Amino acid sequence: MSELIVDNIRKTFKLSRKQQKIEKTDIKKKVAVDGLSFQARRGEIYGLLGPNGAGKTTALRCISTLIKPDTGDIYVNGDSVLKDAFRVRKNIAFLTSELKLDDHFTPNYLYRYFSNLHGVNATEMEQRKAMLFQRFGIDKFQEVKIADLSTGMKQKISIAIALVHDPDYIIFDEPTNGLDVLTAKTVMDYLLEMRDQGKAIILSTHILNVVEKLCDRVGIIIDGKLKIEGTLAEVIASHEDKNLEAVFFDLMRESVGEDHV
Ligand SMILES: Nc1ncnc2c1ncn2[C@@H]1O[C@H](COP(=O)(O)OP(=O)(O)O)[C@@H](O)[C@H]1O
Numbered sequence: 370m371s372e373l374i375v376d377n378i379r380k381t382f383k384l385s386r387k388q389q390k391i392e393k394t395d396i397k398k399k400v401a402v403d404g405l406s407f408q409a410r411r412g413e414i415y416g417l418l419g420p421n422g423a424g425k426t427t428a429l430r431c432i433s434t435l436i437k438p439d440t441g442d443i444y445v446n447g448d449s450v451l452k453d454a455f456r457v458r459k460n461i462a463f464l465t466s467e468l469k470l471d472d473h474f475t476p477n478y479l480y481r482y483f484s485n486l487h488g489v490n491a492t493e494m495e496q497r498k499a500m501l502f503q504r505f506g507i508d509k510f511q512e513v514k515i516a517d518l519s520t521g522m523k524q525k526i527s528i529a530i531a532l533v534h535d536p537d538y539i540i541f542d543e544p545t546n547g548l549d550v551l552t553a554k555t556v557m558d559y560l561l562e563m564r565d566q567g568k569a570i571i572l573s574t575h576i577l578n579v580v581e582k583l584c585d586r587v588g589i590i591i592d593g594k595l596k597i598e599g600t601l602a603e604v605i606a607s608h609e610d611k612n613l614e615a616v617f618f619d620l621m622r623e624s625v626g627e628d629h630v
Protein backbone atom coordinates (compact mmCIF):
# COMPACT_ATOMS: atom_id res chain seq x y z
CA MET A 370 0.00 0.00 0.00
CA SER A 371 2.05 2.95 -1.18
CA GLU A 372 0.08 5.73 0.35
CA LEU A 373 -0.61 7.68 3.48
CA ILE A 374 -4.07 7.41 5.00
CA VAL A 375 -5.34 9.79 7.65
CA ASP A 376 -8.36 8.03 9.12
CA ASN A 377 -10.77 10.15 11.13
CA ILE A 378 -8.30 11.67 13.59
CA ARG A 379 -9.26 13.91 16.45
CA LYS A 380 -6.88 15.79 18.73
CA THR A 381 -7.77 17.94 21.70
CA PHE A 382 -5.46 19.93 23.93
CA LYS A 383 -5.99 20.79 27.56
CA LEU A 384 -5.68 24.52 28.00
CA SER A 385 -3.58 25.82 30.87
CA ARG A 386 -4.83 28.78 32.93
CA LYS A 387 -2.44 30.99 31.02
CA GLN A 388 -3.72 29.76 27.64
CA GLN A 389 -7.32 30.26 28.84
CA LYS A 390 -6.45 33.86 29.62
CA ILE A 391 -4.81 34.41 26.23
CA GLU A 392 -7.76 32.85 24.38
CA LYS A 393 -10.21 34.69 26.71
CA THR A 394 -12.17 31.55 27.53
CA ASP A 395 -13.21 29.39 30.53
CA ILE A 396 -13.25 26.29 28.35
CA LYS A 397 -10.59 23.82 29.45
CA LYS A 398 -10.20 21.95 26.16
CA LYS A 399 -9.42 22.99 22.63
CA VAL A 400 -10.38 20.71 19.75
CA ALA A 401 -7.53 21.27 17.29
CA VAL A 402 -8.34 18.50 14.79
CA ASP A 403 -11.89 17.27 14.55
CA GLY A 404 -12.52 14.09 12.56
CA LEU A 405 -9.97 14.66 9.79
CA SER A 406 -9.59 12.12 6.98
CA PHE A 407 -7.62 12.29 3.74
CA GLN A 408 -5.14 10.28 1.71
CA ALA A 409 -1.94 11.20 -0.06
CA ARG A 410 -0.35 9.05 -2.74
CA ARG A 411 3.24 8.49 -3.76
CA GLY A 412 4.18 10.76 -6.65
CA GLU A 413 1.96 13.63 -5.56
CA ILE A 414 2.11 16.78 -3.48
CA TYR A 415 -0.95 17.09 -1.27
CA GLY A 416 -1.57 20.55 0.17
CA LEU A 417 -3.42 21.13 3.41
CA LEU A 418 -4.62 24.71 3.05
CA GLY A 419 -6.16 26.58 5.94
CA PRO A 420 -6.10 29.77 7.99
CA ASN A 421 -4.04 30.16 11.18
CA GLY A 422 -5.34 27.93 13.94
CA ALA A 423 -7.12 25.55 11.54
CA GLY A 424 -5.26 22.52 12.90
CA LYS A 425 -2.67 22.05 10.14
CA THR A 426 0.43 21.77 12.34
CA THR A 427 -1.40 19.51 14.79
CA ALA A 428 -2.46 17.17 11.96
CA LEU A 429 1.06 17.07 10.52
CA ARG A 430 2.59 16.41 13.94
CA CYS A 431 0.19 13.46 14.36
CA ILE A 432 1.22 12.09 10.95
CA SER A 433 4.89 12.43 11.86
CA THR A 434 4.39 10.56 15.18
CA LEU A 435 5.45 13.60 17.22
CA ILE A 436 2.08 13.54 19.02
CA LYS A 437 -0.69 10.94 19.13
CA PRO A 438 -4.24 11.51 17.94
CA ASP A 439 -6.87 10.97 20.70
CA THR A 440 -8.96 8.85 18.35
CA GLY A 441 -8.59 7.68 14.77
CA ASP A 442 -5.35 6.43 13.23
CA ILE A 443 -2.92 7.19 10.42
CA TYR A 444 -1.34 4.59 8.16
CA VAL A 445 1.95 5.26 6.42
CA ASN A 446 2.64 2.60 3.84
CA GLY A 447 0.40 0.30 5.88
CA ASP A 448 2.06 1.06 9.25
CA SER A 449 -0.08 2.62 11.99
CA VAL A 450 1.28 5.68 13.79
CA LEU A 451 -0.23 4.30 17.00
CA LYS A 452 0.97 0.70 16.72
CA ASP A 453 4.08 0.89 14.52
CA ALA A 454 5.45 4.38 15.22
CA PHE A 455 9.03 3.14 14.98
CA ARG A 456 8.49 1.79 11.46
CA VAL A 457 6.67 4.96 10.43
CA ARG A 458 9.59 7.09 11.61
CA LYS A 459 11.99 5.19 9.38
CA ASN A 460 10.02 6.20 6.33
CA ILE A 461 8.92 9.74 7.11
CA ALA A 462 10.50 13.18 7.53
CA PHE A 463 8.96 16.15 9.28
CA LEU A 464 10.28 19.44 7.92
CA THR A 465 9.66 22.96 9.14
CA SER A 466 11.41 26.26 8.61
CA GLU A 467 11.89 26.49 12.37
CA LEU A 468 15.49 26.09 13.39
CA LYS A 469 16.58 23.50 15.89
CA LEU A 470 20.25 23.17 15.02
CA ASP A 471 22.88 23.40 17.71
CA ASP A 472 25.04 26.49 17.12
CA HIS A 473 28.27 24.82 18.23
CA PHE A 474 28.43 22.17 15.52
CA THR A 475 29.17 22.16 11.79
CA PRO A 476 26.80 21.00 9.02
CA ASN A 477 29.14 18.10 8.30
CA TYR A 478 29.12 16.92 11.91
CA LEU A 479 25.36 17.27 12.28
CA TYR A 480 24.66 15.47 9.02
CA ARG A 481 26.82 12.51 10.09
CA TYR A 482 25.32 12.49 13.56
CA PHE A 483 21.73 12.26 12.29
CA SER A 484 22.67 9.73 9.60
CA ASN A 485 24.12 7.51 12.30
CA LEU A 486 21.00 7.90 14.45
CA HIS A 487 18.97 6.67 11.50
CA GLY A 488 21.38 3.79 10.89
CA VAL A 489 22.42 4.90 7.40
CA ASN A 490 25.54 2.99 6.28
CA ALA A 491 28.76 4.91 5.60
CA THR A 492 28.80 4.66 1.79
CA GLU A 493 25.18 5.68 1.46
CA MET A 494 25.73 8.51 3.93
CA GLU A 495 28.64 10.00 1.95
CA GLN A 496 26.78 9.73 -1.37
CA ARG A 497 23.61 11.25 -0.03
CA LYS A 498 25.45 14.01 1.85
CA ALA A 499 27.34 14.98 -1.31
CA MET A 500 24.08 15.12 -3.28
CA LEU A 501 22.08 17.10 -0.71
CA PHE A 502 24.92 19.49 0.17
CA GLN A 503 25.46 20.20 -3.52
CA ARG A 504 21.72 20.55 -4.19
CA PHE A 505 21.28 23.09 -1.36
CA GLY A 506 24.61 24.88 -1.80
CA ILE A 507 25.91 23.73 1.60
CA ASP A 508 29.27 22.39 0.28
CA LYS A 509 31.34 25.47 0.97
CA PHE A 510 29.98 25.83 4.48
CA GLN A 511 30.20 22.27 5.69
CA GLU A 512 32.96 22.97 8.18
CA VAL A 513 31.60 26.33 9.39
CA LYS A 514 29.87 26.43 12.77
CA ILE A 515 26.07 26.83 12.55
CA ALA A 516 26.33 30.01 14.66
CA ASP A 517 28.26 31.74 11.87
CA LEU A 518 25.82 30.92 9.03
CA SER A 519 22.95 32.95 7.58
CA THR A 520 19.34 32.10 8.41
CA GLY A 521 18.67 30.88 4.87
CA MET A 522 21.70 28.56 5.02
CA LYS A 523 20.64 27.23 8.44
CA GLN A 524 17.18 26.48 7.06
CA LYS A 525 18.61 24.59 4.12
CA ILE A 526 20.91 22.61 6.41
CA SER A 527 18.04 21.73 8.69
CA ILE A 528 16.03 20.48 5.68
CA ALA A 529 18.96 18.43 4.36
CA ILE A 530 19.46 16.89 7.79
CA ALA A 531 15.78 15.95 8.05
CA LEU A 532 16.22 13.96 4.83
CA VAL A 533 19.32 11.91 5.78
CA HIS A 534 17.36 8.61 5.72
CA ASP A 535 15.84 9.17 2.25
CA PRO A 536 12.24 8.79 3.41
CA ASP A 537 9.38 8.07 0.99
CA TYR A 538 6.97 10.32 2.89
CA ILE A 539 7.79 13.96 3.41
CA ILE A 540 5.72 16.16 5.67
CA PHE A 541 6.44 19.86 5.41
CA ASP A 542 4.79 22.39 7.71
CA GLU A 543 4.49 25.76 5.94
CA PRO A 544 7.39 25.26 3.50
CA THR A 545 7.83 28.92 2.64
CA ASN A 546 7.35 30.46 6.08
CA GLY A 547 10.28 32.69 6.88
CA LEU A 548 12.40 31.49 3.96
CA ASP A 549 14.11 34.11 1.85
CA VAL A 550 13.06 34.14 -1.82
CA LEU A 551 16.07 32.22 -3.12
CA THR A 552 15.93 29.59 -0.39
CA ALA A 553 12.19 29.18 -0.99
CA LYS A 554 12.84 28.59 -4.70
CA THR A 555 15.52 25.96 -3.98
CA VAL A 556 13.21 24.21 -1.54
CA MET A 557 10.18 24.31 -3.89
CA ASP A 558 12.23 22.93 -6.79
CA TYR A 559 13.51 20.11 -4.61
CA LEU A 560 9.99 19.23 -3.43
CA LEU A 561 8.90 18.90 -7.08
CA GLU A 562 11.94 16.76 -7.81
CA MET A 563 11.16 14.43 -4.90
CA ARG A 564 7.56 14.22 -6.06
CA ASP A 565 8.77 13.15 -9.49
CA GLN A 566 10.98 10.51 -7.86
CA GLY A 567 7.76 8.96 -6.52
CA LYS A 568 7.73 10.29 -2.98
CA ALA A 569 4.54 11.42 -1.26
CA ILE A 570 4.68 14.99 -0.02
CA ILE A 571 2.16 16.55 2.30
CA LEU A 572 2.56 20.21 2.99
CA SER A 573 0.54 22.69 4.98
CA THR A 574 0.15 26.29 4.01
CA HIS A 575 -2.03 29.34 4.45
CA ILE A 576 -0.74 30.76 1.17
CA LEU A 577 -2.98 30.19 -1.86
CA ASN A 578 -0.11 30.74 -4.25
CA VAL A 579 1.88 27.83 -2.81
CA VAL A 580 -1.04 25.50 -3.54
CA GLU A 581 -1.45 26.83 -7.07
CA LYS A 582 2.25 26.42 -7.83
CA LEU A 583 3.03 23.12 -6.14
CA CYS A 584 0.12 20.93 -5.22
CA ASP A 585 -1.42 18.14 -7.26
CA ARG A 586 -4.33 17.95 -4.85
CA VAL A 587 -5.53 20.21 -2.08
CA GLY A 588 -7.70 19.82 1.01
CA ILE A 589 -9.07 22.93 2.68
CA ILE A 590 -9.09 22.66 6.48
CA ILE A 591 -11.03 25.03 8.73
CA ASP A 592 -11.66 24.51 12.46
CA GLY A 593 -9.99 21.11 12.34
CA LYS A 594 -12.30 19.79 9.63
CA LEU A 595 -11.73 19.12 5.94
CA LYS A 596 -14.20 21.25 3.99
CA ILE A 597 -13.37 20.28 0.43
CA GLU A 598 -10.77 18.22 -1.40
CA GLY A 599 -9.62 17.52 -4.93
CA THR A 600 -7.35 18.73 -7.69
CA LEU A 601 -7.23 22.50 -8.04
CA ALA A 602 -9.53 22.22 -11.07
CA GLU A 603 -12.02 20.04 -9.16
CA VAL A 604 -12.10 22.36 -6.17
CA ILE A 605 -12.65 25.41 -8.36
CA ALA A 606 -15.30 23.66 -10.51
CA SER A 607 -17.26 22.70 -7.41
CA HIS A 608 -17.74 26.39 -6.61
CA GLU A 609 -19.10 27.79 -9.87
CA ASP A 610 -15.66 27.96 -11.44
CA LYS A 611 -14.40 30.77 -9.27
CA ASN A 612 -10.68 30.88 -8.42
CA LEU A 613 -9.08 29.20 -5.39
CA GLU A 614 -9.15 32.43 -3.41
CA ALA A 615 -12.92 32.80 -3.92
CA VAL A 616 -13.52 29.17 -2.92
CA PHE A 617 -11.38 29.64 0.18
CA PHE A 618 -13.30 32.72 1.30
CA ASP A 619 -16.67 31.09 0.52
CA LEU A 620 -15.74 28.23 2.83
CA MET A 621 -14.42 30.60 5.52
CA ARG A 622 -17.65 32.57 5.40
CA GLU A 623 -19.74 29.40 5.76
CA SER A 624 -17.64 28.32 8.76
CA VAL A 625 -17.11 31.46 10.79
CA GLY A 626 -19.91 33.70 9.56
CA GLU A 627 -20.07 36.66 7.26
CA ASP A 628 -18.86 39.24 9.83
CA HIS A 629 -15.45 37.73 10.33
CA VAL A 630 -14.26 37.35 6.75
N1 LIG B 1 -0.02 22.36 22.57
C1 LIG B 1 -1.18 23.02 22.45
N2 LIG B 1 -1.90 23.36 23.56
C2 LIG B 1 -3.09 24.01 23.44
N3 LIG B 1 -3.64 24.39 22.28
C3 LIG B 1 -2.97 24.09 21.15
C4 LIG B 1 -1.70 23.40 21.16
N4 LIG B 1 -1.28 23.25 19.88
C5 LIG B 1 -2.22 23.81 19.09
N5 LIG B 1 -3.23 24.32 19.86
C6 LIG B 1 -4.44 25.00 19.36
O1 LIG B 1 -5.04 24.17 18.39
C7 LIG B 1 -5.51 24.94 17.30
C8 LIG B 1 -4.85 24.46 16.02
O2 LIG B 1 -3.48 24.81 16.06
P1 LIG B 1 -2.45 24.47 14.90
O3 LIG B 1 -2.55 23.03 14.60
O4 LIG B 1 -1.14 25.00 15.30
O5 LIG B 1 -3.07 25.30 13.68
P2 LIG B 1 -2.39 25.81 12.32
O6 LIG B 1 -1.10 25.10 12.15
O7 LIG B 1 -3.40 25.48 11.26
O8 LIG B 1 -2.21 27.29 12.48
C9 LIG B 1 -5.22 26.39 17.63
O9 LIG B 1 -6.36 26.95 18.20
C10 LIG B 1 -4.10 26.29 18.64
O10 LIG B 1 -4.12 27.39 19.52
Ligand SMILES: [Mg+2]
Nearest residue numbers: 425426427542
Ligand atom coordinates in the same frame (compact mmCIF):
# COMPACT_ATOMS: atom_id res chain seq x y z
MG1 LIG C 1 0.81 25.82 11.87
